[in-house]
Amino acid sequence: MATVQWRPEVNALTNPLSYRPRFVPNETVGYTELIADICKDNPNYNEATVQSIVSSLMKKIEDRLVNGCRVNLENYFSVSLSFTARLNSPDDPLPPIDEILQVRISASQTLVNSVRQRIQIEKLPLAKKLPVIAIAEDTCLRLNDVVSTNGLLKITGTNLLFDQVQQNGECVLEGTRSGKITQTRFGLLSNTAILLAPNLPIQEDPWNNEYILSISTRYTENGTLRTGIYQRRLRSPLTLTGLGGGAILDFGILTGSATAPYVTVTGGTLTTNETVRIQAAINSHDGQLYLKLLDMSENGRAGSPMQVLANGPLTLTGFPESKLTSLKVTVNNYPDLLDLVKRFYTGRLVDVLVLQV
Incomplete structure (x- = not known):
């Protein structure tokens, strides 16, 4: 039996420097390899037949989800649907399905425990010398x-x-x-x-x-x-002008390489020029995305967080003693914003905003 390999990796997010264990896959397998394994254990099985059965199983799982079912493959996985949306009242219609519907796959505790008991761990050396x-x-x-x-x-x-x-x-x-x-x-x-x-x-x-x-x-x-x-x-800091005039604005923020901004500033109440920060962060307790305003020092003053569940407008309140009373923003692409925060910012993305009246 092959070992489960890991190597220590520098955690660049800590000071002083620390390390974290990184899983190193031996290989990536798909349908072809798994079907070959099944046929090897069961010589009477035909690969084409097994392929047909597996493909049919995957399709039937999808069909059950489409029909509103939760699929539980006992001792292995469960597959279910969930919604991520914010409704201002119980009578509000749902936002578009392609923005709010998620498919969740969860491993059973039985599977987790079995894998933990069976594996053998092998430590690999640190990667070659690098900056x-x-x-x-x-x-x-x-x-x-x-x-x-x-x-x-x-x-x-x-x-x-x-x-x-x-x-x-x-x-x-x-x-x-x-x-x-x-x-x-x-x-x-x-x-x-x-x-x-x-x-x-x-x-x-x-x-x-x-x-x-x-x-x-x-x-x-x-x-x-x-x-x-x-x-x-x-x-790099973003400069936003015209916040004191009451005009409708359209400044892109909190975006990566996209050709259209994930979030736009549409207005706000500002009495004097000020530099602030805006944070998009995933709450560690509920796993949801929140936006809030921050001052210019780490662990400093902050406005009230606003939960983001779908595309739409939000009004963020300023922090104590801020010249910015409120900031109006519109989330234009919630799924990609959430993905950006998760994949490239370890759950916390911050933009510096240089605000001018």
Whole structure:
């Protein structure tokens, strides 16, 4: 029996640096491999027949779901439907089904316990030596994962050093939609820290303010060029004007590389220019997405969170002593916003908003 393999991996989200176990699959198998396994254990079975039965089973599960059933494959899996929507009253109609309907697959505790008892664990060595970026901080705003041409970007980690003169490495900022610039303005280059004045590539739309940071270097004169990529995306501040005039606005925020913004600012009440942050985060208790306004310091003041369950307008309240009383936003693409927060921001995405009346 093959082992279940894992290797320690740097957790770039912690300070001081820590590690987490990463499952390393031996291979990815599908219908073909599983059907071959069944026929090997049962020589009298025909592969074509087994394929037909398995395909029919999958189709029947789908049919049962379409007919409103919950499918329970005892001791293995359950498959059911769920809705993610917000209704202001019990008489409200449901939003479009393609926005709110989810299919959930859950493993039974019996299966989990059986796998835990049967497996043999094998530890793999750390991956080959690479630049590891632990933290990227804007020194002007004193915020992690923010990059601005008005400040300096401080990068800390391990194995970062490269030589600009010898051209044996580089530091690159790449837009997730378009653009890529090799950085050249360094104030510090060492094995554990880099300080640079960032030069950001211009992307197609203002809401495309997301960047990938990478560092490449050679550890010997003729060695292989090795690249380390920061596990979190960097985001540049967004400037929004006209909030004090009562006009209907349309500023894209909280988006990645998309050609249309996932969220737009449509208005608000602002008495004086102010810089704030807006957070989209998944609550660890209920698993739901919430938006709220934050001040410019970590663990500082915050407005009331507003739950997001579907596309639609929301009004966010300002935090205490903020010049921003309220901010009106519209969620345009809830499924992709939720996916962005989960996949690339480990459950918490924050934009810096430079607000002007």
